[in-house]
Every structure is written in C-alpha cells, then in structure tokens.
Amino acid sequence: MNHISPRHPLMAAGMSLILPGFGQLYNGMVNRGLLVFMAFTLVTLPLVLWVTFSLPASMMLPLLTITVIVNAGIWIYGIVDAWKIAKINEDYILRDWQIPAVYLLIFLSAIFYFVPSMSQYMRTNLIESFSVPSLAMTPSVLQGDIVFANKNYNCVGCAQAAKRGDIAIFINPNNRTQYHIKRIVGLPGDRIRMEGHELIVNSVSLSKSEVNKTSETTIVSEKAGNAEYQVQYTGKYNRSFEEITVPNGEVFVIGDNRNNSKDSRHFGTVPLQDLVGKASQVWMSRSEEGFRWDRFGLVVK
C-alpha cells in the first residue's frame, strides 16, 4: 500500500549535509541526488588533474583554493535544494525503494568507499601537502613551511621525470616509515664530488657565485639543470668528498643547508622508485615568531 509521507525539511537538509545528494534521495529525486553527488566529487578531480598535468606550479595554490570554494558551493546548494524541495513535498508518496536498508547501503558505500577512494587517489597520484620540520633545505624551503608536492612525478606516464635541481620528496632509505625532502643533484651514471663550497657534477661545477657572505654564513648560487637556486654553508665547512658515480636506478640527493643536512653524503644514493613527489609551492609557512606571510604561494625552486 502506498503511503503519503510528507518530507521533513530538516531531515532532508541534514542528509544533504552529511552526504551531498543524500537529501535529494530522501525527497525521491534519484537523478538530482546523483547529479549533486557527481558534481561534488567530479568537479574536484578535473581541476586537480589540470593543475597537476598542465599548469605551472604557481597556479597550484589559487586553483586548489577555487576547487575548495566550488566544492563547498555545491555542498551548500545540495543542502538548500533538499530543504526547499522537502518543504513543498507535503503530499509525497513513499517510493518502494525508500526503506532504511537502501539508505544505509548508499550511505555506507559512498562514505566508506567512494569518497575515501577518491581522496586517496588524489593524495597518492596527484597532489599532497608536506610539512617541513627540519633546517636541511634552508634557504629554499624553511623549517615550518608546508608545501604542495606534485605526486604525478617520476613514474610511467607521469608528467615529469626526475631531473637535476628538483626538490624531491622521497622515502627515507633507513626508515621507510618517513619521508625526506632534498634536492636531486645527481642522476644515474653522474659523477659527483664536492670540494669546499663547490659541488661538481660530471666535472662541471654547479656553483655560480657567492651571493652573500657573513662571518657565519655563506650563500652560494648554484645551477643544476634548468633550476637556479641558493645554498647555504655555515661556519667552517668540511664535508668535501671524493668523486662517486651514481649507480643505475638511483639519484644523489643533498640538502641546500650543506652543513646541516643528512642526505646522500650520509645514507647513500636513493632508489628512483622511492621518489614520491616534487615540492612545488609553499601554501603555509610558520616560524616560532608567527606566520611568514611573504612565503605564502612561493614557488620553490
């Protein structure tokens, strides 16, 4: 027997709040509910893909901010729409499928499978944020920076291969539960040695000029591949090393803070397969004194 069961606006809105499109299902509008859910989930993915594959790193922060705003907009639209429709649905006749088991099945599969899967896909394959707790990459990446990392990196079909000068995030060779962030200076087959403040790759010095020198610190400009960046030596630097050849399938990584970094000089070369991403843009930076607003949106290089 059919039942007239007026829709409760607060229940409809609440259901749309916990899962976009769910309130529309409660109102019996299957297509509309599906549309809201798909818009909510699929609006993010193309934008993030666009950012990852095609756009320069400087566009990462603004476009990812836009995806959050669009997502929130669709979410709010779903809530208001469910509320409005429920309010005018006084003569609503319950559909046969509107039983608790169906709602539960839809809810569980969306919240514990579809939504987490998409979040995981984005973090694993497209973009993830990393907070930097160490001084090892000063002055390029400071302690307290949070950076977006492009995860579409160094894999078959990826937009970018590992190259000299990249600030890479990789799995710590001595502790695979941790990530490290360092600069790649040597690719497989490269010959690398360090003499004083000079890093020499394949008999060519990466060091270009001294940018700044104080009694404590020397800032040196280096160029590796297309990347130009600054590195820092403090006090009396004595970590020169003899020439080594980077084995096949591995890379040589080194921190920009040459005195204060545990890197390939310490744990050896890093397998290419352990590179998980490339640092692209700072989206938050905080020191003990407070926020470093000038670093927000800074493209790291």
Place this chain on the structure above:
Amino acid sequence: MNKQNRGTITDSELDELLHINASVSPPEHFTQQVMKSINALPQTILNRPTWLQWLALTLGGIPAIIQTLAFIFSAWHVAAIG
C-alpha cells in the same frame, strides 16, 4: 449573446437527448474495480522523523562529514616529513 447561449441547453432539448441515448450499462465487475482502486489510494501518514532517525543521522553524520571534508581538502592534507 450568441456566444453565451452556445454552451447552454434547454430542458426540452435535454429531455429529447435523454430519450435518444439509452442509459449505458456499467462494465463488468465495475463495483469491485472501483473498490479496488479506492483501496489502492495512498494512505496519509503524518509521520515525523523518529528519534532513532535523528540519532542515525547524527551518528552517521560525524564520520561522513569528516570524510567529506577530507575529500574537499585532500590536496591540503599534510603529511609530515621525518
């Protein structure tokens, strides 16, 4: 005036029509069919959501909102570097 009279019918014309058209007999099982249709009419239940439904919404809503926010901010989810 003519327009107004077009739809009206006089008593004599009605009598004439009733004599021409004999009464139509109802279809077979007419009464049963009518009663069946009446039984199939929706029954009004003015049910408001029960406390159990509100509880389910609240309890399910907590992990759901966390997952939804995690999705929106998936790129902003911060992993620590050792």
